[in-house]
Amino acid sequence: MSEHHKDIDQPTGVETTGHEWDGIKELNNPLPRWWLYIWYGTIAFSIGYMVVMPAIPALPGLGTNTRGLAGQSDRIAVAEQVESLRAQRSASGSALLTASLEEIETDRELQQFAMASGESAFGDNCATCHGAGGRGAKGYPTLADDAWLWSGTLEGIQYTLQHGIRHEEDPETRFSLMPAFGRDRLLERQQIDDVVNHVLSLSGREVDEAASSRGADIFAAQCASCHGANGTGDRTVGAPNLTDDIWVFGGEYRDVYNTVYNARNAHMPAWGERLDEATIKSLAVYVHSLGGGE
Amino acid sequence: MSRVTLITPKSPPPAPPPQDLYAKRKQIYPKLAHGKFRTVKWLAMAGMLGIYYLVPWLRWDRGTGVPDQAVLADFAGERFFFFGIEIWPQEAYYLAGLMILAALGLFLVTSLFGRVWCGYACPQTVWTDLYIWVERAFEGDRAARMRLDAKPMSFNKAWRKVGKHAVWLLIAFVTGGAFILYFHDAQMIAQTFFIGEAPLSAYWFAAILTFTTYALAGTMREQVCTYLCPWPRIQAALTDEHALNVTYRYDRGEPRGPHRKGESWEGRGDCIDCKQCVQVCPMGIDIRDGAQLECIHCALCIDACDEMMKKVERPTGLIAYDTDIAVARRAAGMRTQYRLIRARTVLYAALMVAIAALMAWGLLNRGTFEVNVLKDRSPPYVRLSDGDIRNGYTLKLVNKSGEAREMSLEANGIDGLQLEVIGLEATEAGRIFLPVAAHGVDRYRIFVTVPQETAGGRDHFTLLLQDTATGELHGNRTSFMAPGD
Numbered sequence: 001m002s003e004h005h006k007d008i009d010q011p012t013g014v015e016t017t018g019h020e021w022d023g024i025k026e027l028n029n030p031l032p033r034w035w036l037y038i039w040y041g042t043i044a045f046s047i048g049y050m051v052v053m054p055a056i057p058a059l060p061g062l063g064t065n066t067r068g069l070a071g072q073s074d075r076i077a078v079a080e081q082v083e084s085l086r087a088q089r090s091a092s093g094s095a096l097l098t099a100s101l102e103e104i105e106t107d108r109e110l111q112q113f114a115m116a117s118g119e120s121a122f123g124d125n126c127a128t129c130h131g132a133g134g135r136g137a138k139g140y141p142t143l144a145d146d147a148w149l150w151s152g153t154l155e156g157i158q159y160t161l162q163h164g165i166r167h168e169e170d171p172e173t174r175f176s177l178m179p180a181f182g183r184d185r186l187l188e189r190q191q192i193d194d195v196v197n198h199v200l201s202l203s204g205r206e207v208d209e210a211a212s213s214r215g216a217d218i219f220a221a222q223c224a225s226c227h228g229a230n231g232t233g234d235r236t237v238g239a240p241n242l243t244d245d246i247w248v249f250g251g252e253y254r255d256v257y258n259t260v261y262n263a264r265n266a267h268m269p270a271w272g273e274r275l276d277e278a279t280i281k282s283l284a285v286y287v288h289s290l291g292g293g294e
Numbered sequence: 295m296s297r298v299t300l301i302t303p304k305s306p307p308p309a310p311p312p313q314d315l316y317a318k319r320k321q322i323y324p325k326l327a328h329g330k331f332r333t334v335k336w337l338a339m340a341g342m343l344g345i346y347y348l349v350p351w352l353r354w355d356r357g358t359g360v361p362d363q364a365v366l367a368d369f370a371g372e373r374f375f376f377f378g379i380e381i382w383p384q385e386a387y388y389l390a391g392l393m394i395l396a397a398l399g400l401f402l403v404t405s406l407f408g409r410v411w412c413g414y415a416c417p418q419t420v421w422t423d424l425y426i427w428v429e430r431a432f433e434g435d436r437a438a439r440m441r442l443d444a445k446p447m448s449f450n451k452a453w454r455k456v457g458k459h460a461v462w463l464l465i466a467f468v469t470g471g472a473f474i475l476y477f478h479d480a481q482m483i484a485q486t487f488f489i490g491e492a493p494l495s496a497y498w499f500a501a502i503l504t505f506t507t508y509a510l511a512g513t514m515r516e517q518v519c520t521y522l523c524p525w526p527r528i529q530a531a532l533t534d535e536h537a538l539n540v541t542y543r544y545d546r547g548e549p550r551g552p553h554r555k556g557e558s559w560e561g562r563g564d565c566i567d568c569k570q571c572v573q574v575c576p577m578g579i580d581i582r583d584g585a586q587l588e589c590i591h592c593a594l595c596i597d598a599c600d601e602m603m604k605k606v607e608r609p610t611g612l613i614a615y616d617t618d619i620a621v622a623r624r625a626a627g628m629r630t631q632y633r634l635i636r637a638r639t640v641l642y643a644a645l646m647v648a649i650a651a652l653m654a655w656g657l658l659n660r661g662t663f664e665v666n667v668l669k670d671r672s673p674p675y676v677r678l679s680d681g682d683i684r685n686g687y688t689l690k691l692v693n694k695s696g697e698a699r700e701m702s703l704e705a706n707g708i709d710g711l712q713l714e715v716i717g718l719e720a721t722e723a724g725r726i727f728l729p730v731a732a733h734g735v736d737r738y739r740i741f742v743t744v745p746q747e748t749a750g751g752r753d754h755f756t757l758l759l760q761d762t763a764t765g766e767l768h769g770n771r772t773s774f775m776a777p778g779d
C-alpha cells in the first residue's frame with residue numbers, strides 16, 4: 001500500500017481504505033485471523049477432495065476424467081439405485097404374476113401398484129395412439145367409454161394387449177377383415193350410398209328412406225354376417241355395433257361411406273412381444289379402470 | 295422541537311498502530327457483574343433453557359393414532375403439532391406468518407428498546423452466558439482466569455481446563471440431543487438414540503448441534519455477533535435516536551477522571567474511569583465510546599457502573615437505558631423528552647396486530663374437513679354408446695379431525711345427471727355414503743353422466759357432502775364438459 005493512502009480515521013484510530021462516499025470513509029479493519037485459517041482449511045479440503053473424488057474432467061489426450069480414490073461415480077450410483085428399485089419392485093411384480101387379474105383388482109395394495117405401473121406404461125406405449133387417459137382419437141378407439149370392439153373384460157383386454165389386433169406375426173392375434181366394397185368393386189357406388197343410408201338409420205339418424213330400404217337388403221346380404229342382422233355387431237370378430245353413438249372412424253355420412261368403400265381394418269401391435277407379463281397385466285387393470293371396464 | 299446535533303463522545307485517538315491485515319482474537323475475560331440486570335439475565339437464561347429442554351416432554355392428548363407430543367414437527371407424518379393446533383403441509387403459510395410476526399416483533403422491540411433480543415434472549419447470548427458461568431466455576435472470575443492463562447501448564451491448570459471443556463461438551467451434547475426431540479417422539483427417540491437404533495439423521499443433527507454449540511458458545515462467543523450474525527447490521531437500520539439503548543450518559547460523565555474520597559465533584563463528570571464497565575463487558579468494548587456495532591445491549595455495564603456509583607455516593611444511572619436524543623439535548627442544556635410512540639413503532643405494532651388477527655381468524659375459522667374435486671383432464675369427456683356424456687373426477691376428502699366420518703354424497707345442478715362412485719353402491723334414494731378415515735386423506739373416483747339432451751358445452755353442477763353424524767354440509771361447484779359450445 002502506498003504511503004499517501006495512509007489516512008487515519010480520527011475517532012477510531014483505524015486506517016481507511018482511502019475510499020470515500022459522501023464524506024463517509026471505509027475503515028480498513030483487519031480480518032480476524034481465524035477467518036484466514038478457515039480459508040486455508042477450505043483450500044486444504046479442496047485438494048483432499050480432488051484426490052478422493054472425481055474432480056478433473058477428461059482433457060484432450062488424457063483419456064477419461066480422474067476417478068478419485070473413493071471410486072465415487074454418479075453413473076454407478078444411479079445404476080445401483082435402479083437395481084435396488086428393480087429388486088424392490090420385483091417383489092410386487094412377482095405378486096402380479098401369480099395373482100389373477102380379479103385378485104389384483106380387489107387387493108388394494110396390488111391394485112395400487114398395478115395402477116401406478118400401468119399408468120406409466122400406458123403413457124409410454126399406448127397414449128401415442130389412444131391418448132392420455134384413453135381419450136381416443138379418430139381411428140383410435142376411446143378406451144374410457146363403454147363400447148368395445150373385441151372385449152372389455154379384464155381377460156379380454158389382457159388378450160388384446162398380448163396378441164394385438166391384425167398383427168400378422170402373432171398367430172393368436174385378433175383377426176378379421178372387412179372387404180373394401182368400393183375399391184374391390186364388390187358394390188356399385190349407388191349401392192354403397194344405399195347401404196350407408198341404412199347403416200346411419202340404425203342409430204336413429206334421419207336418412208333418405210328410399211335409399212335406406214334399398215340398402216337394408218344389401219346390408220342383409222353383405223354386412224349382417226359380421227355386424228349382425230340388427231347391426232349390433234359381433235365382438236368375436238371385432239365388428240363394431242352400428243346402432244350406438246360411437247364411431248371410431250367418424251359417424252358422418254362421408255366417414256361411413258369411406259369406411260364401406262375402402263374398409264379400415266386397423267392394426268394394433270402385439271405388446272406381448274415387447275412388454276413383460278407383469279406390465280401387460282398392469283396395463284389391463286389400468287385400461288379396465290378407465291371407465292369402460294366390464 | 296428544535297433540532298440538535300448528535301455528537302459521539304471522543305476519547306483522544308490513540309497513535310496509529312502498525313496495521314496488520316489479519317488480527318488475532320483478543321481473549322475477553324468478562325467479570326461477573328452484580329445488580330438488577332444481571333438478575334434479570336439469570337432469570338431469562340433459566341427461562342430460555344427451561345423452555346428449550348423441557349417443551350418436548352410436554353404431552354397433549356389428541357386421541358389414538360396421533361402423536362401425543364405437545365410440540366412436534368413430524369416430518370414422517372407430514373404434520374406439525376403445536377398444542378391444540380395441527381398444521382398440515384399445505385398450511386405452511388401459518389409458519390410463514392409466525393416468522394413474519396417474529397420479525398416484526400424484533401423490529402418493534404428494537405425501535406423501542408434496542409437490542410433486547412441480543413441482550414437477553416438470543417441463543418448465542420444465553421448459551422455463551424451459561425458457558426462463561428461454567429468457566430467461572432472452574433477457573434474463577436476475570437482476574438483469576440487471566441492469571442491462570444498466563445501461567446505455564448501445571449496439574450492445577452490442566453484439570454481446570456479439562457474439566458471446563460468436558461462440561462462444555464456435555465452441555466453441547468444435551469443441547470444437540472434436545473434439538474432432535476422436537477422432530478421425533480421424545481421418549482422414543484431418547485431411548486433408541488442410546489442403543490443405536492435412531493434414524494441416521496438424528497445422529498447427524500445431534501452431532502452438528504453439539505459441535506456448533508461447543509464452538510459458538512465456548513470458543514467463538516463475541517465473534518459470532520461481530521462477524522457472523524447479520525442482525526447487528528440490520529439493527530442499525532431499525533434503531534434511531536429515539537430508541538432506548540444502553541447508553542453512557544456523557545452529558546453527566548464527562549470530563550472523566552479518577553476521584554479520591556473527599557474530593558469535590560465540582561467541575562468534573564461522574565465517571566471515575568474505574569473501567570468496571572469495560573471489565574464486565576462480554577464483547578470487550580467500552581460503552582463510553584458511544585453506540586457500537588459490537589454492543590449486544592446486555593446491560594451488564596449498567597450493573598457494574600451502578601455499583602461503583604453507589605460506592606462513591608453519586609446517583610446511579612451513569613450508564614442506563616437512554617436515547618441518543620435525550621443525552622444530546624441534556625448536553626445542550628435542553629429538556630429531555632421520550633417518544634416511544636413514533637411512526638415506525640406504530641406501524642410495526644399495527645402490522646403485528648393485523649397479521650396476528652388474520653392468523654387467529656384463519657386458525658379459528660379453518661375447518662377440519664376439506665373437499666377437493668379434481669376433474670380428469672384427459673379425456674375431458676367421454677361419449678357413451680347411448681350418446682350420453684360422462685365426465686370423470688377424483689374426489690379428495692381431507693379429514694383433519696381425530697374422528698372418522700361418514701359423508702353422504704349427492705350431485706345436482708344439471709337435468710338428468712347421474713352420479714357413480716367407483717367401488718361404492720348407491721342407496722335407492724340415490725345417495726352414496728363415503729367413509730373418511732380420521733386424520734387422513736381419502737380419494738374416490740367418481741363418474742358423472744348427463745343425458746345428451748341436456749349436455750352441451752361447459753356446464754356446472756354441485757357436489758353436496760353431508761356428515762351423516764353432525765349434519766355438517768360441504769358444497770363444491772364443479773364444471774362438466776360436453777362437446778358443443
Ligand code: SF4
Pocket residue numbers: 409411412413416417418419518519520523524525526590
Ligand atoms: S448479535 Fe446476533 S448472535 Fe449476537 S446476541 Fe445479537 S442476535 Fe445474537
Ligand code: SF4
Pocket residue numbers: 540571574575576577578579580581588589590591592593594595596
Ligand atoms: S457495552 Fe455494556 S451493554 Fe454493551 S455489550 Fe458491553 S456490557 Fe453489554
